[in-house]
Amino acid sequence: MLVTWKYRPRNTFIQSLDPRTRLIFLGCVIFALTIPEIWDYRIIIPLFIISLTLLVMSRIEWKDIKRPLLFIFILVFFIVGLNGMLSGRGGPSSVLDPNSPVIFTVPLKIPGTDWGWSVPVTISKLWFSITQIFRMLTMALLAIPIPYTMDPNIYGTAFKRMGASDKVSFTMDLALRFLPTFVRDFNITLDAQRARGYEIEKLKGGIAEKIRRLAPFIIPVVMQSTVTGEEVIDAMDLRAFGTGPRTWLKSDLKYAFRDYFIISIGIIIFIGCCALKWGFGIGGFFIPDFFTNYFLG
Amino acid sequence: MNTKTSWEFGTRQVVFGAIGAALYGALSYVTNSLFPLPAAGNVTFRPAVAVLIFFGVAYGPWVGLLAGFIGNTLGDALSGWGFYWNWSLGNGLMGMIPGLVMLAITNYKAQADIIKAVLWGLGGAAVGMLVASLTEMFVGGIDLKTALVGYFTPSFIGNAVVIVILLPILMIAFAAVASSRGR
Numbered sequence: 001m002l003v004t005w006k007y008r009p010r011n012t013f014i015q016s017l018d019p020r021t022r023l024i025f026l027g028c029v030i031f032a033l034t035i036p037e038i039w040d041y042r043i044i045i046p047l048f049i050i051s052l053t054l055l056v057m058s059r060i061e062w063k064d065i066k067r068p069l070l071f072i073f074i075l076v077f078f079i080v081g082l083n084g085m086l087s088g089r090g091g092p093s094s095v096l097d098p099n100s101p102v103i104f105t106v107p108l109k110i111p112g113t114d115w116g117w118s119v120p121v122t123i124s125k126l127w128f129s130i131t132q133i134f135r136m137l138t139m140a141l142l143a144i145p146i147p148y149t150m151d152p153n154i155y156g157t158a159f160k161r162m163g164a165s166d167k168v169s170f171t172m173d174l175a176l177r178f179l180p181t182f183v184r185d186f187n188i189t190l191d192a193q194r195a196r197g198y199e200i201e202k203l204k205g206g207i208a209e210k211i212r213r214l215a216p217f218i219i220p221v222v223m224q225s226t227v228t229g230e231e232v233i234d235a236m237d238l239r240a241f242g243t244g245p246r247t248w249l250k251s252d253l254k255y256a257f258r259d260y261f262i263i264s265i266g267i268i269i270f271i272g273c274c275a276l277k278w279g280f281g282i283g284g285f286f287i288p289d290f291f292t293n294y295f296l297g
Numbered sequence: 298m299n300t301k302t303s304w305e306f307g308t309r310q311v312v313f314g315a316i317g318a319a320l321y322g323a324l325s326y327v328t329n330s331l332f333p334l335p336a337a338g339n340v341t342f343r344p345a346v347a348v349l350i351f352f353g354v355a356y357g358p359w360v361g362l363l364a365g366f367i368g369n370t371l372g373d374a375l376s377g378w379g380f381y382w383n384w385s386l387g388n389g390l391m392g393m394i395p396g397l398v399m400l401a402i403t404n405y406k407a408q409a410d411i412i413k414a415v416l417w418g419l420g421g422a423a424v425g426m427l428v429a430s431l432t433e434m435f436v437g438g439i440d441l442k443t444a445l446v447g448y449f450t451p452s453f454i455g456n457a458v459v460i461v462i463l464l465p466i467l468m469i470a471f472a473a474v475a476s477s478r479g480r
Contacts, residue, residue: 034381071326093443167311174315175322175367182323190327207342211462214328214344218463219470222320222348226355226474229316236308 006064006148013258014058015149019158021259022150026142028266033139036277039092039131039285043273048134051141058145065148072140076133084129086119091128092285100124100287103295123295127287152177154253161253166242174232178225185221193217303357303399310359317352317364317392321345322372346456347463349388350418353396354464355405355471361392365425387429391456394421405472411465418464422456 009015014022029047038044080090086106088095100122109116150158156173160166193216205213255263277283324345349368353361366389373381398417402410430449434441 089447093440167306171311171315171318171363172367174312175318175371178316178319179322179371182319183326186323186327208458208462211342211344211459212466215463215466218324218344218348219466221324222351222467223470223474225316225320226313226471229312232312233308236312241308241311 007150007152008148009151010059010149012057012059012149014054014145016258017262018253018255018259019150019154020162020253021255021262022146023158023162024263025266026146028263028270029142030139032270032273033135036274036283037092038273038277038283039128039135040283041131041134041288043276043283044131044134044138047269048138048141051138055141055145058149060145060148065144068144072137072144076136076140080136081129081133084132085121085125088122088125088128091132094285095124095128097122097124101292101296123292124287127291128285131285147176147180157253170241182221182225185224186217189217189220303397304359305357306359310357310363313352313356313360314363314367317349317356317360318366318368318371320348320352321364321368321388324348325368325372342455342459344459344463346391346422346459347467349392350395350414350421350460350464351467351471353392353394353421354399354402354414354418354468356396357399358393358396361394361396361421362389363392365389365392383432384429386432387425387427389425390428391421391425394424405468405475411468414468415461415464418460419457422453422460426452426456 029051032038033044033047084090084095102120102122103126105118105120107116107118155176156169159172160169164172198216273283325343328344345368349361349365352364366385369385369388373385395414395417398413402414404410426449430444430452433448434444
């Protein structure tokens, strides 16, 4: 049985847009930040505000969205943010500027011993960490509402109408449909193994043993998915997938004025970021004076 | 289970490419959020990589390529990393290269075939992560030493450990499923 995202129709501006418009806009923002490598807060903060506004406009109920938001916040703040602050990795090499003033050091020692080292947190690393958090949130907040506000029946059609081949469109469609199903299956398997006394969070032994003991959690879902796959293939072959008229295309999509408007904004964002970075040298990583002065007085 | 040629792209490849991509994304999401494995230095262990290699070995290069590329793209987009085409390409290659050995695997329980699959899986991980790391020199402006020491080595070691441990288990389990299905 396929589980879908918690999609439901809502009378909102976001859902009145053509699904292609939303995918193109998402792509434009992601490409704008990642292809020219934008790390400038003067560009990232306005884009973050646009993403946040679109998330609010999508009017997704809090009970539906709180779990993915919580996951994103934990990932962004505690994993990526802390990692950026301590290591400075994941961004441009200028973050690791050895001349950047040290704000404080974090002692990382093996408990009960004097073994370990002190990790300096510099102004550069701290500012990079803050920038990285907003940069990731900008992209995540645009992507999160899509499964909740886009009809799952339209995924394949949207990719097809954007110019992808039948097979690639249907692969994307199926992948997006199977994703929540497999997340559910993994959670069910985890609960079933816990009921048998398997404490997956308290795995003992070395790293090899820990990975090996994940097998009872992974194997059932992967093997069941191969069986499901055979059934889906049978169903598709019975409907002569790939040989005749595209019966899986659900509706004929049409752009309206609002779609052209949003796509134009997306293209302007992308071209603008590329032009700023490559044409004017604006958009790279730098530490604003107010941030440096805050720590150095 | 095998098709006539490794490079056939029909209904089977569409379905298993999609399932592989969804499994890769779902397993990455679940393992990252519920019980992240400890890492040493920059080395991270992603159990989902074994599933990707398995899909390449079992269903061919197209399935491995689609599962790696789409799975990595979906996972990155949904979790806010954005789109890093070179890492998605690297993940695609990591799934595609083991797929080239598909026709040579006849018995998923046989030791020789398992070793063959693991070696091709390690080759896929090496090539995929090397391509992603080296292209990072042009995308991220890093130098060769950082690409090899800071990016390639930890990502390859982490993936290799997962492949060596989990891929044989997946193959033996799959042998039982395949024989019961008669395909």
